[in-house]
Amino acid sequence: MAGGAQHRVVIVGGGFAGLNAARGLAKAPCRVTLIDRRNFHLFQPLLYQVATGALSPANIAAPLRSILRRQRNTNVLLGEVTGFDLGAKTVSLRDGATVPFDTLVLATGATHTYFGHDDWADLAPGLKTVEDATEIRRRVLSAFERAEREPDPKARERLLTFVVVGGGPTGVEMAGAISELARQTLRNDFRAINPRDSRIILVEGQTRVLGAFHEKLSAYALNALHKLGIEVRLDCHVVGVQADQVEVKADRPDAVAAAIPTETVIWAAGVKASGLGKLLADAVGGVPTDRPGRVTVNPDCTVGSRSDVFVLGDLAVQTGADGKPLPGVAPVAMQQGDYVGGVIAARLKGDTSPPRPFKYWDKGSMATIGMAKAVAETNGLRLTGVLAWLAWLFIHILYLARFENRVLVLWQWAFNYFTRNRAARLITGENAANPAEPHRAVPPGEAVVKG
Amino acid sequence: MAGGAQHRVVIVGGGFAGLNAARGLAKAPCRVTLIDRRNFHLFQPLLYQVATGALSPANIAAPLRSILRRQRNTNVLLGEVTGFDLGAKTVSLRDGATVPFDTLVLATGATHTYFGHDDWADLAPGLKTVEDATEIRRRVLSAFERAEREPDPKARERLLTFVVVGGGPTGVEMAGAISELARQTLRNDFRAINPRDSRIILVEGQTRVLGAFHEKLSAYALNALHKLGIEVRLDCHVVGVQADQVEVKADRPDAVAAAIPTETVIWAAGVKASGLGKLLADAVGGVPTDRPGRVTVNPDCTVGSRSDVFVLGDLAVQTGADGKPLPGVAPVAMQQGDYVGGVIAARLKGDTSPPRPFKYWDKGSMATIGMAKAVAETNGLRLTGVLAWLAWLFIHILYLARFENRVLVLWQWAFNYFTRNRAARLITGENAANPAEPHRAVPPGEAVVKG
Structure with a gap:
């Protein structure tokens, strides 16, 4: 050419x-x-594991230069x-x-996207970048810390309420992981509060979670979420986000907005x-x-x-x-x-014939709700439970394997599985030392699209 | 009582x-x-491994609540x-x-401490917190990225010059790790520059590095630093730090200040x-x-x-x-x-007798210069080279073992050793997406003492 x-x-x-x-x-x-x-490729599907302290950013990211090091005709430009x-x-x-x-x-x-409500971004961070994930980790862990020191029962309840907006794979995974964090990992860590008292609420605008999956899998997921103690509000839209509450409204003409007192909102809706x-x-x-x-x-x-x-x-x-x-x-x-x-x-190579059109080979899709709880579907075959979770685990590790992190991640997961621990529970970042202060915005430069 | x-x-x-x-x-x-x-205990002696991309923060930090979880009479307050x-x-x-x-x-x-020059803090970050370490990691990695895109040879040289101030254990370890990063890990990653051309300069005010050790060990360390291609300026003090250079002055009455063009200065001096x-x-x-x-x-x-x-x-x-x-x-x-x-x-327990005075049992001290290069001394016994390095490795892993991270760290080190890789080479943080912009200050709240 x-x-x-x-x-x-x-x-x-x-x-x-x-x-x-x-x-x-x-x-x-x-x-x-x-x-x-950015100087790294990010395995976004596991970002929620960073946001909940199970993995470190480096476990799911690999420097682009490192990946393409041996490809001598290729240059990485930051x-x-x-x-x-x-x-x-x-x-x-x-x-x-x-x-x-x-x-x-x-x-x-x-x-x-916040559907025109960009002012919600500071109060309800999304989960797209490493910085988003460590910011959400900071907020979630800080909420427990603040609750531990809060004498007012009402304020304590508010601090121990976590609202996840969006019932797609990311929202379901986040809600499941926060529940496991509260009910398993942190269960013995506090003295004044019982982290198991946490409320985790998942808000979804459609009539079911995991709307892209078969209805049977949505039903399984809903049941699995309930078993993890997560309240799921279907047919419900967020109509307001403030520093101390979220307003949700059912999708009915006569519905009125109801306020959920909370200081930790995670946005997993809208593209x-x-x-x-x-x-x-x-x-x-x-x-x-x-x-x-x-x-x-x-x-x-x-x-x-x-x-x-x-x-x-x-x-x-x-x-x-x-x-x-x-x-x-x-x-x-x-x-x-x-x-x-x-x-x-x-x-x-000089091939001047028009290329055959792109054809997507749908190998299936999967989502995980929690440890040993997942859904998967491929060519009409539907899996739930441990088997789906193992399939999910296998495929994700297989992918990460290409980036040298395989064994680390496998080890860390195995460790978490048997100990219910989450070793990366670090509150870091600008505001890390003052967990009692109100949430700060994710730096504006970080919230925008990659490119 | x-x-x-x-x-x-x-x-x-x-x-x-x-x-x-x-x-x-x-x-x-x-x-x-x-x-x-902070919500975590930090194993500061390995912070330089985070600053040079070999370990993730969570590898060397453990939540205080997690460590003290089973100690029921103890409450952690953030x-x-x-x-x-x-x-x-x-x-x-x-x-x-x-x-x-x-x-x-x-x-x-x-x-x-900057010895009264607190204005140097933004230009020459120290290494005390996790945020310090990720900030230094960002600066070091960004310097290579900017050099790759820099057409002016003089500016490129300046970007590939790294100055470490202070020849104690932290300074020696940082200089050694940057040298290994440049000469081993990154050697194939770039196309326009050769990271091996980097200059790493260690500035020390005393007449020898590792001044707290025996003179023979200082001599070994100096030689090991030279072998890693590090320029060591002994008897030299930093008298100025600007965005594009460091001014050093020999410790002689007739000496004049000499400027080292650099944009990456790491402060490992003063307490x-x-x-x-x-x-x-x-x-x-x-x-x-x-x-x-x-x-x-x-x-x-x-x-x-x-x-x-x-x-x-x-x-x-x-x-x-x-x-x-x-x-x-x-x-x-x-x-x-x-x-x-x-x-x-x-x-x-009612013991009213005055306690015996505290007595320090000096088991010895050690410092590492690089892979398989270290010094150790204990009770007059002095070790150098691989043996000292293995001792160093063993003792550090033993300590980390108490915080559940042992196997992870061991694996990651083994991996680094055999592949010369550093998997945690992520440029993250507020300014991560604009590596070409001048360095920003570490958030002021982070540079202060822990407590």
């Missing part, structure tokens, strides 16, 4: 999609530049992309630098695509984005009429074989990454 | 001294309250002590609460005691503190005429058998903790 000089592929975003695309180009005759704001010039074929970085490309791959993912998607769609021209801001892509993951521009992962919206949009999950992102890497590599 | 109600022992500080004192009271007929600003009322026998906390005591044990340790020491000494009255602010204590670690007030660990200054002040090292703190716990327990 390019003339004398080597073809330059610029990949923005080192998540599942971008990293797999880069790996697919390992042997291609091109120069690959992977740009990310920087924040702020714009595109598709005429000049460059991306611009926040520090003013421009990076030229022959082929552009954009995979900057998604973050959570918003990285702002770079809209920016790129506008630059290409005539390319629609959907409500969460995802870019509509062609069957080969290119955008509009630009065969040199790819968008993939959570940032893309693509129609699956069943006519429905593909879900924003890690397997789609990984497979799209593999696919796009292959498409570019084939082109560079 | 106390009347009907149970005797209340308040221990301030959950470091080596305070924690050991608390443990010594496990079976004593009293109520123990351990107050710390709070910051701000003052003492020795008449009313209470300590006051920052949030306004007061905690009554019958016996007070103060062990809030020490931090580094300043927690401010609570002076506060308590003044409250007791007539009790001297030395220049670093340590409290002069009686042979039984009590203060002045108060037999109910103990000061120990790095906060205390006590004369050893050789007439010299005991060194501010972990073994002294641990032994004083054991001792004071025993003294209080004996009193509570």
